[in-house]
Amino acid sequence: MKPRLSVSISPRADDDELLFARQLGAECVYTWVPDDHMDVASLTELRQKVDDAGLVLHNVGNMGIGKCDKIQLALPERDEKIEAFKQFLRNLSAAGIHITTFTWEQAGVWSSENRGSSRGALARRVEMHELEQRPFTHGREYSEEEIWDNFAYFMREIIPVAEETGVRLALHPNDPPVRILGGVPCLIHSFDSYKRAFEIAGSDALGMEFCTGCWLEGG
Structure with a gap:
């Protein structure tokens, strides 16, 4: 597996933010979602939006449980x-998201x-x-x-x-x-x-x- 460039996006990233990630040369993006976006529908919508922008949403975390x-x-x-x-x-x-970050930082x-x-x-x-x-x-x-x-x-x-x-x-x-x-x-x-x-x-x-x-x- 080759290394790929990834950048952080906001959990409610718009088209301009995703375009900027592409312009930076990123192939992948990651984000931390709030508690009200941890459900399947919200996560699927975000992943589809990222897919449509030609990027891969490879990692999604949640601060409330991840820390x-x-x-x-x-x-x-x-x-x-x-x-x-x-x-x-x-x-x-x-x-369709298969990595989540957590940290042992209470x-x-x-x-x-x-x-x-x-x-x-x-x-x-x-x-x-x-x-x-x-x-x-x-x-x-x-x-x-x-x-x-x-x-x-x-x-x-x-x-x-x-x-x-x-x-x-x-x-x-x-x-x-x-x-x-x-x-x-x-x-x-x-x-x-x-x-x-x-x-x-x-x-x-x-x-x-x-x-x-x-x-x-x-x-």
């Missing part, structure tokens, strides 16, 4: 959120303030001494083994449905790829982290989302 603290920290409603994830996989498959992507580059464009910055001073995101510090146990629980539940539906799970590394933020260990921050995740899953249904920036930083 879910209830799943990742074993909080109340964990099982309900996992069931919602399973149904999303079924809906993706029915709509508090999202962490950054310091954005700053202008030498040519004026804004760029993300990460100042670890500043991030390390921030309070716990969920009231206490979690151990790494707690988080791995929660990951294993999720894999036991979700892998059979991923295999059944033919929808692969693309695991994005933590951003930034450091060991702990806000009192919660960052699960996927290195090559060894991925190895452990793949061993737990024991299935090709789990794959890596190869974010070159995070990979370069984490190693």
Whole structure:
């Protein structure tokens, strides 16, 4: 399989946005859909619109379940959120979409303030001494083994449905790829982290989302 250029689009991309993706030279596009666009009809409509523009909608995620603290920290409603994830996989498959991204980032992507580059464009910055001073995101510090146990629980539940539906799970590394933020260990921050995740899953249904920036930083 040869590498192909992909760009992000909005979940309600119009013809101009899709034309721009084509003009950039992209062959594929991906997006994150809101909760009210997780149904089969909405996903199929989006995929068909992308198809008609001469592009491939290769990956669709949902932030509410793809970065879910209830799943990742074993909080109340964990099982309900996992069931919602399973149904999303079924809906993706029915709509002809076969990859979804998720990240083990219960508090999202962490950054310091954005700053202008030498040519004026804004760029993300990460100042670890500043991030390390921030309070716990969920009231206490979690151990790494707690988080791995929660990951294993999720894999036991979700892998059979991923295999059944033919929808692969693309695991994005933590951003930034450091060991702990806000009192919660960052699960996927290195090559060894991925190895452990793949061993737990024991299935090709789990794959890596190869974010070159995070990979370069984490190693």
